[in-house]
Amino acid sequence: MNTPQTSAAGSTSDASETGPGPRWWPNPFKELKARRAINDRLAALDPETEFHEISKLVVGRVFADGFFNDALFTVAYWRQIAVRTIAPVLHQSGRGKTYETTKRVDDTLLFFGFMYRDGWQTRAAGATIDRLAAIHERFQIPSDDFRYTLSGLCFEAVRIPEILGCQVLNDGEARALFLFWREVGRRWGIDVPEEQAAFRAWMAHYEETTYTRTPEGPLLATAMADDFCKRFFPGPLKRLGYTVLRCCADDHLLDTVGQPHPSQVSRRIIGLFVRAYAAFRRWVPASSSAQLLRPWNREYGEALDPMTVGPDWARKIAPEDRRREKAGQCPFAAAKAALHTTEDA
Numbered sequence: 001m002n003t004p005q006t007s008a009a010g011s012t013s014d015a016s017e018t019g020p021g022p023r024w025w026p027n028p029f030k031e032l033k034a035r036r037a038i039n040d041r042l043a044a045l046d047p048e049t050e051f052h053e054i055s056k057l058v059v060g061r062v063f064a065d066g067f068f069n070d071a072l073f074t075v076a077y078w079r080q081i082a083v084r085t086i087a088p089v090l091h092q093s094g095r096g097k098t099y100e101t102t103k104r105v106d107d108t109l110l111f112f113g114f115m116y117r118d119g120w121q122t123r124a125a126g127a128t129i130d131r132l133a134a135i136h137e138r139f140q141i142p143s144d145d146f147r148y149t150l151s152g153l154c155f156e157a158v159r160i161p162e163i164l165g166c167q168v169l170n171d172g173e174a175r176a177l178f179l180f181w182r183e184v185g186r187r188w189g190i191d192v193p194e195e196q197a198a199f200r201a202w203m204a205h206y207e208e209t210t211y212t213r214t215p216e217g218p219l220l221a222t223a224m225a226d227d228f229c230k231r232f233f234p235g236p237l238k239r240l241g242y243t244v245l246r247c248c249a250d251d252h253l254l255d256t257v258g259q260p261h262p263s264q265v266s267r268r269i270i271g272l273f274v275r276a277y278a279a280f281r282r283w284v285p286a287s288s289s290a291q292l293l294r295p296w297n298r299e300y301g302e303a304l305d306p307m308t309v310g311p312d313w314a315r316k317i318a319p320e321d322r323r324r325e326k327a328g329q330c331p332f333a334a335a336k337a338a339l340h341t342t343e344d345a
């Protein structure tokens with residue numbers, strides 16, 4: 001399929017979002033108008049060609065609340081932990097960076113923010129993806145596990161509301177997220193199915209065949225959930241924080257990562273809350289300016305650079321350290337990615 005190159009420039013330019021900045025607007029009416037204009041902009045975009053722009057607006061402005069994105073990420077991370085070959089890699093004999101949870105979560109969401117901001121189409125965006133791929137080459141990771149992690153980025157924002165009995169993204173936005181992450185994945189060298197439905201079916205089959213309770217899984221799941229609660233449900237609210245996360249997961253996932261099932265009533269109440277949240281954000285998006293990086297930059301301040309963000313051991317890893325011919329990555333996609341980089345130069 002011909003992949004359109006969407007414009008990252010224009011009225012939604014957010015290339016300057018590098019560090020802490022004012023979130024408060026002196027004129028609340030002007031701010032409200034600016035936020036509401038995002039809905040009009042979204043409605044005018046075509047998911048088949050402008051999927052990068054749609055993804056940026058949905059994640060970075062309409063639903064830019066840290067609470068929402070961290071809950072989504074934590075449950076998506078539980079899904080990685082449930083796969084029998086992924087949990088041991090993340091655990092790393094108890095030394096995995098998952099256990100330095102706050103930094104790990106911030107760094108990961110920063111990387112995702114860079115990707116949403118920059119896309120995959122330019123040399124700079126490709127360099128971020130290459131650096132991330134180089135970081136992963138330090139571990140033995142089967143190619144199917146990469147594909148599975150990517151499927152979470154494509155579909156988890158749709159699946160969680162389904163579990164809760166509501167809808168947050170419309171079909172066009174869900175399509176845009178799939179197309180966006182498919183292109184990022186292909187730039188990485190991951191072999192991603194062409195069609196949305198086929199990829200989702202592959203994801204479901206992979207879960208059926210690979211979800212296994214490992215000794216590491218419950219430890220990792222608790223570390224991640226504790227960090228989420230520390231940020232958004234501190235002290236006595238922790239139990240509620242856990243309930244929120246559990247309601248966003250299905251029973252198969254909960255059993256695999258060692259979490260108890262929530263009651264049907266809890267699931268219904270959390271579903272109503274998410275429905276109300278989504279309706280409110282459709283009326284007033286979370287921010288008129290991009291918030292893809294700011295919520296997660298406590299360590300770096302204004303010195304945000306995808307070439308230095310990441311675990312301390314990875315500080316010196318650069319995009320060019322990547323071995324493109326590495327087994328497990330689709331050679332055709334890697335060649336295509338190399339071609340794109342040359343064209344962009």
Ligand code: HEM
Binds near residue numbers: 111
């Ligand atoms: C497309 C798929 C994937 C994406 C987009 C992705 C994303 C990321 C990001 C953004 C980081 C940086 C976080 C940080 O700086 O601490 C990271 C680190 C890491 N990822 Fe992935 N990842 C993917 C697949 C996987 C898979 C399948 C595994 C395991 C089997 C894995 C294991 C790791 C490990 C071990 C680290 C280093 C930090 C640590 O020790 O926890 N990743 N990943």
